[in-house]
Amino acid sequence: MSEIFxxxxxxxxxxxxxxxxxxxxxSVSALVGALGVAMTAMVGNLTVGKPKFADVEPQVKEITGxxxxxxxKLEKMVxxxxxxxxxxxxxxxxxxxxxxxxxxREELMQKALxxxxxxxxxIARTLLEALVITEKLSKIGNKMAISxxxxxxxxxxxxxxxxxxxxxxxxxxxxxxxxxxKVLAEKASLVTEAKRLKEAAVAxxxxxxx
Amino acid sequence: MSEIFxxxxxxxxxxxxxxxxxxxxxSVSALVGALGVAMTAMVGNLTVGKPKFADVEPQVKEITGxxxxxxxKLEKMVxxxxxxxxxxxxxxxxxxxxxxxxxxREELMQKALxxxxxxxxxIARTLLEALVITEKLSKIGNKMAISxxxxxxxxxxxxxxxxxxxxxxxxxxxxxxxxxxKVLAEKASLVTEAKRLKEAAVAxxxxxxx
Numbered sequence: 001m002s003e004i005f006x007x008x009x010x011x012x013x014x015x016x017x018x019x020x021x022x023x024x025x026x027s028v029s030a031l032v033g034a035l036g037v038a039m040t041a042m043v044g045n046l047t048v049g050k051p052k053f054a055d056v057e058p059q060v061k062e063i064t065g066x067x068x069x070x071x072x073k074l075e076k077m078v079x080x081x082x083x084x085x086x087x088x089x090x091x092x093x094x095x096x097x098x099x100x101x102x103x104x105r106e107e108l109m110q111k112a113l114x115x116x117x118x119x120x121x122x123i124a125r126t127l128l129e130a131l132v133i134t135e136k137l138s139k140i141g142n143k144m145a146i147s148x149x150x151x152x153x154x155x156x157x158x159x160x161x162x163x164x165x166x167x168x169x170x171x172x173x174x175x176x177x178x179x180x181x182k183v184l185a186e187k188a189s190l191v192t193e194a195k196r197l198k199e200a201a202v203a204x205x206x207x208x209x210x
Numbered sequence: 211m212s213e214i215f216x217x218x219x220x221x222x223x224x225x226x227x228x229x230x231x232x233x234x235x236x237s238v239s240a241l242v243g244a245l246g247v248a249m250t251a252m253v254g255n256l257t258v259g260k261p262k263f264a265d266v267e268p269q270v271k272e273i274t275g276x277x278x279x280x281x282x283k284l285e286k287m288v289x290x291x292x293x294x295x296x297x298x299x300x301x302x303x304x305x306x307x308x309x310x311x312x313x314x315r316e317e318l319m320q321k322a323l324x325x326x327x328x329x330x331x332x333i334a335r336t337l338l339e340a341l342v343i344t345e346k347l348s349k350i351g352n353k354m355a356i357s358x359x360x361x362x363x364x365x366x367x368x369x370x371x372x373x374x375x376x377x378x379x380x381x382x383x384x385x386x387x388x389x390x391x392k393v394l395a396e397k398a399s400l401v402t403e404a405k406r407l408k409e410a411a412v413a414x415x416x417x418x419x420x
Contacts, residue, residue, distance in 0.1 A: 005220040005223075006218050008215065008216050008217060009214060009215045009216070009219055009222050009241065010285070013248045013281060016248035016249065016252060017248035017252050017255065017277070017281065018251075018252065018255060019255040024358060025357055025358040025361035028246075028248070028365075031219065032242050032245050032246070032365055034223050035223060035238055036242070038223045038224075038226035038227035039227075039238055041227035041228075042227050042228065042229065042234075045228060045229040046229050067227065071227065075220070147235055147376065147378065147379050148235040148375075150375045151235035151239060151373075151375055154368040154369075154371045155238075155239075155365075155368050155372055157368065158364040158365050161364045162361040166357065168357065168416075169357050169419060206378075209375075209379060
């Protein structure tokens, strides 16, 4: 399923809608986030090279490059999310007849649960980078296209909240309480920061659209 | 560009990120919304046929069917959004040398502006239907997949807010103030209702994930 970026859009939607286990909510959030940050890249591309925006061109070029970097990273994260789910299911199906098998399975399960938690958190971190550059661009990007920076902000924030639900599923099953506290703290800060950046970007966009 | 659902996912993202005028924020919001409601369909598909959920099967079947209907409608709306933009640009380029040409252009422009406002509002209405069924499904869908109803809720609400920015661009240029008041009122109600439904769905999902 890592070839999902090669599927026609209609097929991506159809496979997501089907009862196939992947792509699940984590991958779909990353796919959606890639389209969100594509809007950031578009605003950047519509700003670079325009004489009116020559004074901000270096920053806009940097932001646009970062947007493409984030899109590529999200594509890789979709594969990682699908792989993490596959690994989890593989471990889930391990035999648990003897005490030894049970202990081995539990050990591998704890490892798989951490990976299946780390992956959505990493996707959320990447989406937060998208919000950081989108908020910057909302202030300096081409006014003619600035509503699309708002589109990027709404979509990327939703993708942060959505992808973290995939972490929420696994966290209650993780036994390592130090790890759990650390992840919960990072999750909370990602959600708060994403909301702040979205609101800041949308406020600027609404002001500049007047 | 109406063949966008046939493009590989990577190409959809690349075209959205480019400086090509379409797909813009309205179409991208609808594309993202289609992936959101695909998650609703998935939760439905993972519920139907399971003996444990036999008592809610008729409702879940109806919700799942409605999700597919919404996906198809959003696909059509992407084409409509792209067509509305094309029409607007066509009118924008009309000559305005004589008073007669100016009057004719202004008349057609007002018409094109209304279509370019109606289309995102219609997409938002469709996404609200997605939120209505997602909120219902959050209460009765398979608990094993219920986090994905939350994913659908986050994504579809963001798509409502995002797509309405495309209406916001055009509204200030519309001269018919009765039309403007009506659209602004509907916009406000769509935003409020989408937020309420998202929050309700996410609250149920979080409760059921415990």
